[in-house]
Amino acid sequence: MTPGLLISAPSSGSGKTTLMLGLLRALRDRGLMVQPLKSGPDYIDPAFHTAASGQPSRNLDSWAMSPAMIAGLADAPGADLVLAEGSMGLFDGVAKPGEAGTGASADVAALMGWPVVLVIDVSGQAQTAGAIARGLAGFRAGVTIAGVVLNRVASPRHEALVRVGMAEAGVTVFGALPKQASIAVPERHLGLVQAEEHPALEALITQAAALVRERLDLDALLAAAAAHPAQTAGTARIRPPGQRIALARDAAFSFVYPHLIDGWRKAGAEILPFSPLADQPPDPAADTCWLPGGYPELHAGALAAADSFRTGLSAFADTRPVHGECGGYMAMGAALIDKDGTRHRMAGLLGLVTSYASRKMHLGYRQATLLTPTPGHASASRLRGHEFHYSTIVDQPDPALATVTDATGASVPETGSYRFQPGGGRSTGTYFHLIAEAS
Incomplete structure (x- = not known):
């Protein structure tokens, strides 16, 4: 070692x-x-x-x-x-x-x-x-x-x-x-x-x-320097969300753990990056779209004006799964209210409305038990992750995606949400960032 x-x-x-x-x-x-x-x-x-x-x-x-x-x-x-x-x-x-x-x-x-x-x-x-x-x-x-x-x-x-x-x-x-x-x-x-x-x-x-x-x-x-590992190295159980993954990657969507992307690739998945800030839609050849966290609140106006991104994402989501984490989840919602109180239109795949006008820190580890499938994970899967954001939920009309607890086992109200699309697609999102499956 x-x-x-x-x-x-x-x-x-x-x-x-x-x-x-x-x-x-x-x-x-x-x-x-x-x-x-x-x-x-x-x-x-x-x-x-x-x-x-x-x-x-x-x-x-x-x-x-x-x-x-x-x-x-x-x-x-x-x-x-x-x-x-x-x-x-x-x-x-x-x-x-x-x-x-x-x-x-x-x-x-x-x-x-x-x-x-x-x-x-x-x-x-x-x-x-x-x-x-x-x-x-x-x-x-x-x-x-x-x-x-x-x-x-x-x-x-x-x-x-x-x-x-x-x-x-x-x-x-x-x-x-x-x-x-x-x-x-x-x-x-x-x-x-x-x-x-x-x-x-x-x-x-x-x-x-x-x-x-x-x-x-x-x-x-x-x-x-030294190393005396107390544990034999094992292969991480990382399930890719699809075979060809359209992955949003730019200054607004940059928070995804490197070990997840590496694990997806090792499992044979292909990553197809695109930039919502450059008004790019997800690659139509992909079978799944993943919107990571980041700083959408700093780019809310640009995202609201990105018509090609929104139209392309909506068309993609109609027939295929789209998943968002934290900032990506917020961008999938109906609207984002910035720190000045201005309401910006988002993608509308979910009814979620979030706001930075009244900031509140949400921080800590999260364990989620899925109530419905997400890309790569079946219903009842237990996932471990982390939540860190200052936005608050103004409206969340869609069903809860998971039951979520913090590191002490206490219930967390930010459960994520999901929505079926008319063409059979499924839109899912969470405030927490996935790190690994629970054992």
Whole structure:
């Protein structure tokens, strides 16, 4: 098994992504092939990983995926190193375990035997950072802390004081990064700005890599990598929604997990991408259409004006299945109300009306038991996924697609919906993004 490291932190906002991008590019510049991965349900970071490393990144999720599926997706034949980026704090997850854990990055590190490199934001503290690192190192058996990278160091004197604390804690310091706002990755309401939207992505990655080369002991970091998987790799059970899949792909519809597309292709399916923002309809040669999540609320006017897309999608849906997730689900509805209260016409395959005029965050893992089939999944199938959006439902006149619960088993009102079309087609949609089938 390829040796690996997990980049994590005590909390979100510590600088994991910036360090990850710098490491990926710096190691690539050394001639190493590094396989990037992301722990947790995140669409944005993997695209940044791919840009920095030249290798497709994919997600691992201990709540939604089985141990065998995680080990299979983490396997990287031909790579010199696996580098996985964690989410939130190292041990942060839900209260009730799922398939392989609580969704915490530590679950993945323990399962794969990857030592953890902690990124600690030391702004506003000095020796206390050592106590934090020591506490994290002793919190859970089976999770090894290889060392730390100090981030947002104010001065040489500040760095020296922090290093004293780390030495007292017995924690290795791989290097220290100064405060440097110019390489911070910008954010918006659903996380980071998408990689393809960043106006100076290559410059940011290049600058991060230069900083990493200058300030980190890369040889020591590479020497710390290891892998002792506790689970034999297995083949993920990923059922494609069709044989020829028309897949919406543009700035409004970009959130689909890479492991799903890979799984569809490995199962023999053909992906036929199209762009609703470019007013393109789904390929009429496809037998299924899939509308992923994304940012339709930022492009509601353009989607409302995309007559060829709407007409073509409606004709397609009359006789064949169409499925939408989150943003795709919203675009299948009757209307979308933007943050200014303007109502925009959507595709009308469902009666759903959603609104951003009154924002409310919906966030968390979801398990759904289907009440009717969706493309690729029979009725009564149990699916695991994740929901993250700020829109609210104004009207949903169609039947519920599934019974949905959160990670604690509590009922969730966003059940998805479906509608039969006159020519025999079936339109289905959910607010949650599919990650894997439940075992």
